[in-house]
Amino acid sequence: MRARRRATANLGATTIDIRLLGPFQVLVGGSPVVLTSSRQRALLATLALAAGRLVSIDALARGVWGETPPAHIRGSLQTYVMRLRRLCGEDTVVTEPDGYRLVVDPSRVDALRFLRALDQAAATTDPAQRRALLTAALATWGGAPLEGVGSPALAAEWGPLLTERHLFAVEQRIDLDTGLVPDARLVAELTDLVAQHPLRESLWERLVRALARSGRRAEALARYAGLRALLADELGVEPGEDLRRLHAELLAADAGPAVHTVPRQLPFDVAGFTGRGAEIAELDRLPPGGASGIVVIEGTAGVGKTSLAVHWSHRVRDRFPGGQLFLDLRGHSAGTPVTPDAALAGFLRALGVAPESVPSTVEERSALLRSRLDGSRTLMLLDNARDADQVRPLLPGSGNLVVVTSRNQLRGLVARDGARRIALRSFDDGDAAALLAGSVGPRRRGARPGGGAARRP
Template sequence: MKYRILGPLDVSIRGHQLVLKGVRGPTFLASLLVNVGRVVSIERIVSTLWSDEPPATAWHQVLNLASGMRRALERAGAPGTLSRTQGGYRISVDPETIDVVQFDTLAVTARRLVADGRPDAAVAAFDEALVLWRGPALSGLRGSLVDSAAQTIEERRRVVIEERAEAQLTLGRYEEVINSARALLTEEPYRQRAAGLLMRALHHCGRTPEALEVYGEVRSRLVDQLGLEPGADLRSVHKSVLEPVKSETVRSSSRITVRVPAELPADASGFVGRSDLLAEVGTGSALIVGQAGVGKTALAVHWGHLHRERFPDGQLYVDLRGYHRDVPVSPCEALARFLRALGVDDGSVPAGVESATALYRSLLSDRRILVVLDNAGSAEQVRPLLPSGTGARALITSRMTLSGLVAREGVRLTFLDPLSHEESQRLLTGLVGAERIRADPDAARQLVELCGRLPLALRIAAANLIGDPALRLGDHVLALRSNRLAALAIDGDPEATLEYAFTLSYQRLTEPQRHLFRRLALLARADFTVGAVSAMTGEPELVTARLLQQLQRSNLIERRGTGSFRIHDLMRAFAHSKLANRDVVASGLTRDDPRSLTVSLP
């Protein structure tokens, strides 16, 4: 008799297959075989055969199955194999007639050969054990006993594959290890021992960048999906692979020339205020968040210039174009730029993001350097670019509240509001000159408020005044009152407009978010509640609250309190410009109605 469960269940006598009739007969026999020599209670058999509610006749059906199975085995020449005991059944066969027992015996032999220092013989024994497999254990069968046993047996197969790979590494059979370890990782993406074996084999083959990519991919899966860091063994493999790379890269003049990058853009002229935020940003890696035009980049760059002496090893800068008409900068592209700026030649820049990240962080590990990641569109775009050394600092700017960076990377979150009226006056005076402001101080005050105290709007207005010395502040105020968005633009530079800056945020919204944003133009006040917006749109408050929260995370509106929000005056004007005709019609108004752009709500 031969009983095979390393694949579909197969029973044969002297080379002839025993046909097991019925749906539950094979599962019944498999439940006994995986517990060979032990009694399996009828209760466990019933729960295996009927995973849901068993029928009232379940026990009787088990008795019939057992009786039929016993007769079949006796006719095949195996009398007394299946026996009834108190409360259950037991199958008594020579364990060596079951393929999984043969597998375990060969695995024990192979391990003994490894311990004796005979890896070649051990690999042969492991191979002999794995040849017994014809597919997934007990494939095609279902039930609690069978499923549990199959999982346990499959795990034993994976362990044997890993042990064989260890022996193959000793023999220098790296390609074989690469193939088997990759197959294991396809089955179980979180399998750290397989990942370590694959990394070691790739490293020995001279494919170290690929080995580092494997570590990065496995680590990302563990952290993102399980919230776990790699274990000590895998971290040790990573270190053993990375250290030679770091040492060779840093010390070999043919691959790297140590450079001190100075990539910060020019400091914003006439920068004013923000003293409290400048102090807050200086306490650690920070994420500066705010609406378009509020001065996020100016704050980050100004802080960098103020504290250049704290970073003698340089300053790196990249515009990630998270909000831009062009394609965003990928992490791999940004890493390549940084590595070149740090002195790595083109031929030595790794192609994969994980290996590039590993090299980038190793180069920064002992350096005091500032990294400015401007205009980020997502946390995923930023994570590979964050330095890990204690002397390195990152400043990130974004229109989105990238809470994942705060939660996982411990980045400090800093919200940026418009300037105060006094700061706005100082900025405008510094740009256009005190004499022009003194000529019409009332118009200057009005201009500041019409610009919403946004630095970008103030700088655009100042540029128009500087470009036309004959233009009086009062005339510019009149133009702003007529159409603020149109007046806050610079002729010949389509990107130097407030509307362009706002549009980049608007385009990132989903259609439901855009629709609600446009409808905010119908409100009579800049301050509003969830209930007011819900009453206007006819949507449930829960749906409305969720959409408003999404707009707030995109910094198109700001939260004022529980269930209360506010939209900036200029952002509200932008919502007016985007208001589609269908939104007005849906509100019950017409374009000729004097209320067509405002709806007063309690």
């Protein structure tokens, strides 16, 4: 208790600084103090991260010995605390009934000072002030946290937290530096960072963007290709959605706006098309694009789905200045169904993308197609679809209309993508008679009232 009263009375009498961001270091009154024992270092680091708050005996035991504490924990801790007081000052460590407390201002522990500055930066809405706070906080970073502390438990608990906060702060500061700092400098910094953290995609995304901004587009694409190969080898995954979208944007820019191809791929209109007035009226009510610009015409084989879709598409093609794309997906044909990657490659070439600029994966091709068709008011007719998975990668996004024909209901497109369904049934008697009349011609039709076929006498 005498030690506790003495430390409380002389609070702040000994100035101690503890550095945990990088190599472990202790300064007492501005002079370095060497702690040769790893357990002494672990004890001081555990106390320092609490910065003036009580640390229980159990918490200290975990920090110093991990999962294998000695039989007499309190006695062993008393010995190490006594040695710390000799090295750092008698008033630096206070004995409490349930543990110990380090008499230190949190600002004297660089890890806590770093976290507090990041919290202040997150709380401000002024970009210039946030940038200044982040820059000041990052200046305290000295390398891998808790290096040389000698406590696996502390390293496991605090290391990932501090590293993640550091990387996130660096990314924020780089975003705020964009436009204020030369891209070449940002590229150099990001190149070093991705070498240290090769699986952190958010750093790669910023590097690829900085390279593209600085006119090094080919290098940006090469970096993306390198990351894609790395992720495939290490994790068996593709880059995330943000990086894939960025890659598609770069490819679209490489394909260049000079080639402007308006596709006109509709098959010939159906000669003598008859009937289906109700279905055509329903199709006429569809918007030319937008979030609900998908319609599925479903029905059994031979009911006339393709004829209706082609005929209606010819009727309204002037509403689509972006042109018309058509593809038989062969979902229910004798041949092999068309795969999404093959369909996408064909559409991209039809839109003027050079074959060498067509991406290699379905996701990238799909993103590039959406970039090309965004807001273009293009009509896409996908005939004979097998299922929603065959169709979904081909959807061009908002501002366009997709007409799909299928023997299946494609409920996935309805539920997930907002498609409308038109169920096509067999002709009623009136439409059947009109279709027969149109197909056999007037000379072979009977003249009986009601349009019925003439009977032999």
